[in-house]
Amino acid sequence: MIIKPVFLLVMFIFGICACLKPAISLIRPLSVSQMSSIEHAGDSTKKLMAARWIHISSDVAISEYFEYMDSLVNAYDSVVPYTLSEHLLVHANPWIIDTLANTDYYRMMARDSFVYDQRKMVVLKSSDSLMIPDSLSANHIKDSFKKTHLDVNIPEFKLRIYQDTALLFTFPVRVGKNTKKYLAMADKITDLRTKTGSGKIVRLERNPKFYNPVNQKRFYLTKRDDDKTTLMPQIPWIETEINGTRNGQMIHPTTNPETLGKASSNGCIGTRESDAWVIYYYAPLGTAITIRYDLEITKVKGDKVKLKDIYK
DSSP states (O other), X not given: OXXXXXXXXXXXXXXXXXXXXXXXXXXXXXXXXXXXXXXTSOHHHHHHHHTSEEEEOSOEEHHHHHHHHHXXXXXXXXXXXXXXXXXXXXXXXXHHHHHHHTTOHHHHHHTTOOOSOGGGOEEEOTTOEEEOOOHHHHHHHXXXXXXXXXXXXXXXXXXXXXXXXXXXXXXXXXXXXXXXEEETTTTEEEEOSOOOEEEEEEEEESSOOOBOTTTOOBOOEEEOTTSOEEEOOOOOEEEEEETTBOOSOEEEEOSOGGGTTSEEESSOEEEOHHHHHHHHHHOOTTOEEEEEOOSEEEOTTSOEEEOOOTTO
């Protein structure tokens, strides 16, 4: 009498998983005591306990990574007693962020591995497993998102990620040039300096297309700092809204990290490829951001430092 409803429940979950591509299957078969616990639990707990782990049965490359993650979210959102999201699922499995960060072209070159097409790199392997977090863990992750804040200091060329007052990460960035220029994309002469103010993240572009803002010509290749040419990588871009205005100011990776620490962009905030993955997963929609222009900063030991006034 105990086995039948549990069997039907497990078959139901397997039915969901069979629809996903690449295919996934549940692992860690239930023991007799676990089956008994599920039978006496509430409906939502039954489903959660049965669907706690996902086994990845086919390799997933970057080109299909987001589609695959969306398929998991769609399949399991109705199974768990909370709203599941890609960001929540990845924070429950933080090794994914490290794996994505390690696809950075320059990290791969440091390992003597030249990557022409980053999209073909496998980031989820058939031997990997993903955990679906329980309600307590999910709520903890959601609360951490609400407490997260991005801070950019333009003349310092630094982007920081805070959780409350705790500093989690500090990344080098490049910022907008101290000049004005005609941009065909805006169809006007545009002040290229990175805009200051407070706001939030309003859009995540997971498969960006690349255009020269000066002439609107689309491009597919990039010349790296080592003079090698590769295809443009697929790494998410983040759009900001500052002081209530969406002016196209993005946070995105640069394929030329030699420009970090310089005013060399058309207004966007550029990062290393590896850092862009971290920022993306710590900045879901609605994340607060402050972009400031503070010339005097305090070092860790308390020393005051006056920065160069790059925008004069």
